[in-house]
Amino acid sequence: MTNPNFEFKPASDFIREDAPERYIYNMDADKHEIAISTHDLQVFYGDNLALSEGDLEFERYKITSLIGASGSGKSTFLRSLNRMNDDVATVNGQIMYRGVDINTKNIDVYEMRRHIGMVFQRPNPFAKSIYDNITFALTQRGNYTKEQLDEIVETSLKQAALWDQVKDELNKSALALSGGQAQRLVIARALALKPDILLLDEPSSALDPISSAQVEDTLIELKNQYTIIIVTHNMQQAARISDYTAFFHLGKVIEYDLTRKIFTRPKVALTNDYISGNFG
Amino acid sequence: MKAKTADKIATGFIYAISGIVALILFAMLSFILVRGVPHLSWHFLTSPARAFEAGGGVGVQLFNSFYLLILAMVISFPIALGAAIYLNEYAKKNYFTAIVRTAIEILSSLPSVVVGLFGFLLFVVQFKLGFSILSGAIALTLFNLPLLTRSIETSLAQIPDLQREAGSALGLSRWETVLHVILPAAVPSIVTGVVLSAGRVFGEAAALIYTAGQSAPALNFGDWNPFNISSPLNPMRPAETLAVHIWKINSEGIMPDVNAVSAGASAVLIIVVLLFNFSARKLGMKLYKKLTSS
Numbered sequence: 001m002t003n004p005n006f007e008f009k010p011a012s013d014f015i016r017e018d019a020p021e022r023y024i025y026n027m028d029a030d031k032h033e034i035a036i037s038t039h040d041l042q043v044f045y046g047d048n049l050a051l052s053e054g055d056l057e058f059e060r061y062k063i064t065s066l067i068g069a070s071g072s073g074k075s076t077f078l079r080s081l082n083r084m085n086d087d088v089a090t091v092n093g094q095i096m097y098r099g100v101d102i103n104t105k106n107i108d109v110y111e112m113r114r115h116i117g118m119v120f121q122r123p124n125p126f127a128k129s130i131y132d133n134i135t136f137a138l139t140q141r142g143n144y145t146k147e148q149l150d151e152i153v154e155t156s157l158k159q160a161a162l163w164d165q166v167k168d169e170l171n172k173s174a175l176a177l178s179g180g181q182a183q184r185l186v187i188a189r190a191l192a193l194k195p196d197i198l199l200l201d202e203p204s205s206a207l208d209p210i211s212s213a214q215v216e217d218t219l220i221e222l223k224n225q226y227t228i229i230i231v232t233h234n235m236q237q238a239a240r241i242s243d244y245t246a247f248f249h250l251g252k253v254i255e256y257d258l259t260r261k262i263f264t265r266p267k268v269a270l271t272n273d274y275i276s277g278n279f280g
Numbered sequence: 281m282k283a284k285t286a287d288k289i290a291t292g293f294i295y296a297i298s299g300i301v302a303l304i305l306f307a308m309l310s311f312i313l314v315r316g317v318p319h320l321s322w323h324f325l326t327s328p329a330r331a332f333e334a335g336g337g338v339g340v341q342l343f344n345s346f347y348l349l350i351l352a353m354v355i356s357f358p359i360a361l362g363a364a365i366y367l368n369e370y371a372k373k374n375y376f377t378a379i380v381r382t383a384i385e386i387l388s389s390l391p392s393v394v395v396g397l398f399g400f401l402l403f404v405v406q407f408k409l410g411f412s413i414l415s416g417a418i419a420l421t422l423f424n425l426p427l428l429t430r431s432i433e434t435s436l437a438q439i440p441d442l443q444r445e446a447g448s449a450l451g452l453s454r455w456e457t458v459l460h461v462i463l464p465a466a467v468p469s470i471v472t473g474v475v476l477s478a479g480r481v482f483g484e485a486a487a488l489i490y491t492a493g494q495s496a497p498a499l500n501f502g503d504w505n506p507f508n509i510s511s512p513l514n515p516m517r518p519a520e521t522l523a524v525h526i527w528k529i530n531s532e533g534i535m536p537d538v539n540a541v542s543a544g545a546s547a548v549l550i551i552v553v554l555l556f557n558f559s560a561r562k563l564g565m566k567l568y569k570k571l572t573s574s
Contacts (some may be wrong), residue, residue, distance in 0.1 A: 011560070140456055190450070
């Protein structure tokens with residue numbers, strides 16, 4: 001059946017005949033401060049190569065979106081950055097963070113994940129109070145006074161734009177929060193550890209449009225202090241909030257560039273097909 | 281046949297089957313309770329059994345049942361918890377864990393009388409523990425361990441993986457996540473499983489006949505030194521439990537009121553097991569509220 005209103009977009013007119021097959025934006029180390037970068041990253045699930053040719057540099061204090069169809073390897077890539085794939089996959093290659101390759105055996109992954117935090121698709125607050133959700137990971141490692149903890153709870157909830165809604169019920173169970181609130185609590189929980197980099201795996205895809213917009217606003221606020229890398233299926237979201245965008249396809253980075261360039265003048269025909277909705 | 285008619289017939293059939301199950305349970309319970317409850321009295325619950333004359337009670341047996349239950353739980357719970365945590369949180373799918381799982385399944389399908397005879401040969405005879413509470417408690421542990429492990433493992437498996445991911449994304453080790461995130465969230469369901477298995481252990485007879493013994497020597501309830509032979513706490517004394525007592529007086533009881541004692545003891549046993557079952561849910565809910573501060 002053909003939809004009469006459907007307007008088929010051919011690979012756009014402005015893509016030249018000799019369009020490259022891949023295009024990776026190279027950061028000029030003098031102009032851009034690199035927060036984290038990957039080199040020759042390969043991820044195997046068993047014998048199955050899920051990601052190859054993952055070479056990307058991420059600029060500090062910017063939001064980078066990873067887009068692509070399901071199974072394109074973008075989530076796999078993201079989860080490899082703080083070694084969340086350790087148990088399920090084999091990750092080869094280098095992940096450089098502050099001059100150290102963190103993809104090696106002698107790295108303390110628990111300590112590393114305090115620098116590179118992660119938020120998942122579905123809100124996953126602990127079955128604890130709102131207050132304990134935020135302080136729990138802190139108190140497991142260090143000694144804090146009640147005043148310090150109070151302050152951290154307040155700051156991180158404010159950063160996640162949740163403080164005004166929950167300040168009077170910090171001892172209530174986090175399980176009673178709505179989906180959007182729970183997701184912002186989870187972001188606050190990650191922020192409480194004062195990470196350098198925040199990885200988000202489709203953080204608003206399980207939320208309604210209003211909650212989703214709130215999470216987006218939160219991320220834009222956070223950009224001043226954090227490097228954010230976000231996987232999203234929502235192209236409008238990527239266009240709205242991110243500075244850079246990487247397009248993944250079949251386990252490869254096809255195009256990586258400034259977001260405005262990707263969404264207005266992609267250099268690779270495949271990218272254009274994807275963002276104009278011709279597949280995926 | 282129309283889909284709607286077929287659906288109605290199937291629904292009616294399923295309702296009927298569930299009704300029959302409920303009816304059988306209800307009939308059995310009311311039969312035991314109607315026969316037994318009239319014989320219950322404070323005297324019956326507290327006085328020792330009498331072998332030849334009427335008017336004996338089940339006080340010692342009742343105490344033995346609880347004491348054995350507690351000892352068996354104290355031994356089996358930590359082992360089952362450890363095994364369940366290993367199987368659910370740490371074990372990778374490989375040859376070794378497959379063997380462990382199969383072993384647990386075989387152990388759980390072992391008839392309890394076989395467990396009892398094994399306990400008799402090994403603990404009572406070989407280890408010279410005699411017919412004793414200790415032998416009985418170890419036999420009950422063998423009987424209880426696989427079921428309890430499975431039940432705790434199921435409780436842990438019910439906690440979504442999102443919680444584990446949340447823990448590791450915050451830089452918590454797997455052990456910290458298990459201890460502070462997974463276990464507290466699973467406690468209500470673990471407690472429910474423990475109390476339910478306690479009900480099963482409380483009613484167990486076959487595993488105890490040859491291990492804890494069939495005699496209930498009089499106890500001195502003023503003497504709580506576990507090293508004295510007449511002390512209720514002495515783990516080396518023979519201890520007939522309530523379930524074993526019911527089996528024994530029904531097969532060889534010669535007291536004149538044997539039917540009354542049997543009916544009364546059965547009613548006590550059923551009431552305690554029912555209490556376990558009803559309290560399990562309540563306790564679980566209460567703990568959940570407390571631990572999650574909801």
